[in-house]
Amino acid sequence: MYVAVKGGERAIDNAHRLLAHARRGDPAVPEVAPAQIREQLALAVDRVMTEGSLYDRDLAAIAIKQARGDLVEAAFLVRAFRTTLPRFGATDPIDTAAMQVARRVSATFKDIPGGQVLGPTFDYTHRLIDFLLEAGADIAEPARAAADPAAMPRVTDLLGHDDLIERNPPGDPDAPVPDLTREPLDLPAGRDLRLQNLARGDEGFLLALGYSTQRGFGRTHPFAGEIRLGEVELEFVAEDVGFAVPLGEITVTECQMVNQFKGSATEPPRFTRGYGLAFGHCERKTMGMALVDRALRAGELGEEVKAPAQDEEFVLMHSDNVQATGFVEHLKLPHYVDFQAELGLIRQMRAEIAARAAAGSPDGTTLQEAAE
């Protein structure tokens, strides 16, 4: 129950002034600029864009500064901002096979066209704190090598030619694409709607659920078929122009999980796939997403549904950290009247028990009845 209460305005104003002061930190330390966050905390920016579901590096950087580095709060700010803008339309689906690849690895095939390109990665680092970063040492110029002009096909497309791995039907190009920002999430959801939900879902939640499938809660025997990071061109059919106009490039991360499938009455044994896609460089997120995407296909593939990661309602209704934080954190707001009602009830129950005890009630059963 919510009751309007007046009287907190001055306290709230002063709390927000104090927040601005705390955000600034020690004034003897130079203030951080959003452009510095954009350039030097790029993975935080990428996470906020992905979970805020809005590609805008500058905006995400301001949100991170405003939120004092709280990335869920920053995603919340970005989500709120997007509600103030009109939508011009939808882009043509991005073509990740045509990506300008900055990183591309496959854990399933060593020799793939285009090769294994490590790119800027934490993999194989020793995870030792680098005190040179505190000292501000010069950065070595990156090494260069002759670029391979050959295309870099998706690994799953290579396997697909032999029918050893499932292909995804291209779908009806005229069919509407479901959008959970326009229509409330309706269950059961198609895979397209599930992927939209997972793409904006909380990285920690998807990581934990993906991990749970590896530990046996809905085991799917995954291999990282391919992870690729790079820039893709966005094109948007502007009706007044009459053709698809290029908008510029965005960076995305894509993960293709390849999973065992023992076959069914109608299908031969074949590898199946889970898919992850996110704005920016969000590798852990896309891996968790791909594991959960595959787990959620259990019903479709005739597998027993018994683990949390396979439960569509459990996953899709709890993946969004902006919704989750809204409901959990609303518990901080005044619930004085609710609590007064509960307090009154407890007092009444205790009074009734005391009255019965005083009247010489025989044993403790009345105590339990009263508690119920």
Place this chain on the structure above:
Amino acid sequence: MTAIANVSDSSQNARKATMAAVSRATIAELAGLDALAGDAVRVLRAPEIGLVMVRGRVGGDGAPFNLGEATVTRAAVALPDGVIGFGHVLGRDKDKARLAALADALWQAPATRDAVEALLRPVRERIAAETALKRERAAATRVDFFTMVRGDN
């Protein structure tokens, strides 16, 4: 018929390529467009910030799904002779959207196309150089596998 369609296709492709170069240009690189246009440009649509829903495909190759939105700014201008130019650029820079619309209009007008192309030439060269550098830096992180020689015993 086919020939005409091809000409119009190639003209549209050239226009798209111009838009693509403009979308990657900086404001400073496009600043010369105002002088090319003169004062008689009419604003048909003042620069407006909005969203497009970015779509991906299920599995990369399947049916479309909604990945998330991106900010886009759009504008439209008309030259005195009626040629209309459209600007659509990622981000929230209104001046860039206006300049993109101007570039599109001036490129379509035969009298100014060459000047627009000349203005964009260094932009294209910069983009090509940056792309090549990125590719070369990525290529240096490519793994060269080699097989260890097996002993006989």
